[in-house]
Amino acid sequence: MAFDADRLKLGRRGLLAGGGALGLTGALTACGAGEDDSSSDEETPTGPWSFTDDAGETVELDAAPSSVVAYTGLAAALYDFGIEVQGVFGPTVDDEGNPTTQAGDLPVDQLEIIGNTYGEFDTEAYAGMVPEVLMTHYYLDPTDMWYVPAESADEITELAPVVLLNANDGENTLEDVIDRHAALAESLGADLDSDDNTAARERFDAAVEALRTAAADNPVKVLACSAGAETFWASNPESGNDMRFFQELGVDFIVPDNLDEGGYYESLSWENADKYDADLLFLDARPQSLQPDALTEFPTWSALPAVQEGQIVGWDAEPLYSYGLAAGSIEALAEAITNAKKLS
Numbered sequence: 001m002a003f004d005a006d007r008l009k010l011g012r013r014g015l016l017a018g019g020g021a022l023g024l025t026g027a028l029t030a031c032g033a034g035e036d037d038s039s040s041d042e043e044t045p046t047g048p049w050s051f052t053d054d055a056g057e058t059v060e061l062d063a064a065p066s067s068v069v070a071y072t073g074l075a076a077a078l079y080d081f082g083i084e085v086q087g088v089f090g091p092t093v094d095d096e097g098n099p100t101t102q103a104g105d106l107p108v109d110q111l112e113i114i115g116n117t118y119g120e121f122d123t124e125a126y127a128g129m130v131p132e133v134l135m136t137h138y139y140l141d142p143t144d145m146w147y148v149p150a151e152s153a154d155e156i157t158e159l160a161p162v163v164l165l166n167a168n169d170g171e172n173t174l175e176d177v178i179d180r181h182a183a184l185a186e187s188l189g190a191d192l193d194s195d196d197n198t199a200a201r202e203r204f205d206a207a208v209e210a211l212r213t214a215a216a217d218n219p220v221k222v223l224a225c226s227a228g229a230e231t232f233w234a235s236n237p238e239s240g241n242d243m244r245f246f247q248e249l250g251v252d253f254i255v256p257d258n259l260d261e262g263g264y265y266e267s268l269s270w271e272n273a274d275k276y277d278a279d280l281l282f283l284d285a286r287p288q289s290l291q292p293d294a295l296t297e298f299p300t301w302s303a304l305p306a307v308q309e310g311q312i313v314g315w316d317a318e319p320l321y322s323y324g325l326a327a328g329s330i331e332a333l334a335e336a337i338t339n340a341k342k343l344s
Contacts, residue, residue: 049061049065049188053165057163065132066086067129067133068085068131069087069089069131069135069160071090073137073318073320074165076105076320076325077104077181077320077322078181078184078188078190079104079105080104081181081182081185081186081192083185083188083189083190086112087125087129088103088106088111089114090102090115090146091117091286092116093113093116100286101287101320104320105325112129115147118147119149121147121148123155126159133162134148134157134159134163135163135164136165137165137166137167138165138167139167140168140170145162145164167321168240172241173241173244174246174319174321177321178204178322178326196324197323200323201323203324203327207327207330207331208249210335211246211250211251211330211337212250214334214335215249215337217338218338220279220337220340221279222251222252222279222281224284225282226265226283226284226289227295228290231268231270232268232269232270232273233265233267234254234275235317236259236266237253237254238263240317241319242329251333270298270300270301273301274304278305279305279341279343280306280337281313283314284317285314292312305344309341311336311340311341313335313336314329
């Protein structure tokens with residue numbers, strides 16, 4: 001299967017009517033002229049609002065917040081459930097102003113972006129928005145707030161309470177993390193039983209079953225990987241909530257045998273990029289990872305059997321945490337496994 005990173009950006013609002021490439025049921029009709037928009041998903045709750053986050057902290061306000069600033073990936077999940085935020089920080093747009101993968105279906109031209117790269121956070125602009133709550137992820141350690149610069153964290157957290165969702169505790173799976181985003185969205189007024197959200201969950205469930213079936217019927221070896229100018233990284237499937245979930249569904253990931261400190265991956269020079277015999281490459285589709293068109297100049301890459309057979313599928317290495325958005329990457333992986341030939 002030829003690599004197509006754009007397929008990973010199909011979300012609830014972007015999928016055309018029909019079953020998609022896998023013919024899955026529960027697919028959604030895209031909003032178009034004359035069709036009802038999904039704004040009915042959102043209904044601001046009345047009365048006090050509270051939410052206990054994954055760090056065990058309870059944020060309480062007199063009413064559901066109307067001024068929310070969130071990390072881009074978290075904001076994208078909320079938007080897909082039917083909740084809009086006012087500002088975002090994190091990788092939101094590329095150099096041409098187009099939404100990044102992490103932005104999902106966010107209307108990026110309508111948002112105030114107070115930081116677009118790691119370490120960038122405009123505290124003055126944030127304060128000017130009079131935020132009622134800040135929302136972001138953390139990985140293992142709740143004091144390390146994702147994309148909130150450590151050097152200005154105290155100043156930032158003094159301006160509004162913070163809601164933290166745990167993107168990776170070493171054991172939680174993609175579905176677990178999505179469920180927590182759904183709970184947060186529901187507390188803010190999202191109707192999880194709306195037609196859109198019901199269809200998104202059905203699409204997710206169908207994609208999960210398609211992946212389970214594909215892995216059982218065609219147990220090819222899959223290498224999760226990322227490519228840089230000097231280094232090829234072979235990822236540890238135990239290190240990510242998505243890969244842990246896919247393993248539970250039966251996907252046979254290659255486990256690198258010489259992991260770097262931290263246990264997330266094994267760093268390989270390009271001369272050794274062929275260390276592992278993979279039938280299918282699950283390639284990091286984020287902008288910071290080189291994509292197939294940029295890798296043709298690397299002889300070792302071009303010589304990989306999976307590359308020669310076109311058996312590469314894009315990987316949202318930072319997953320999308322709504323049912324509709326996550327379904328696209330699961331469908332793509334299921335289709336790639338279904339069509340892959342065993343090469344080793």
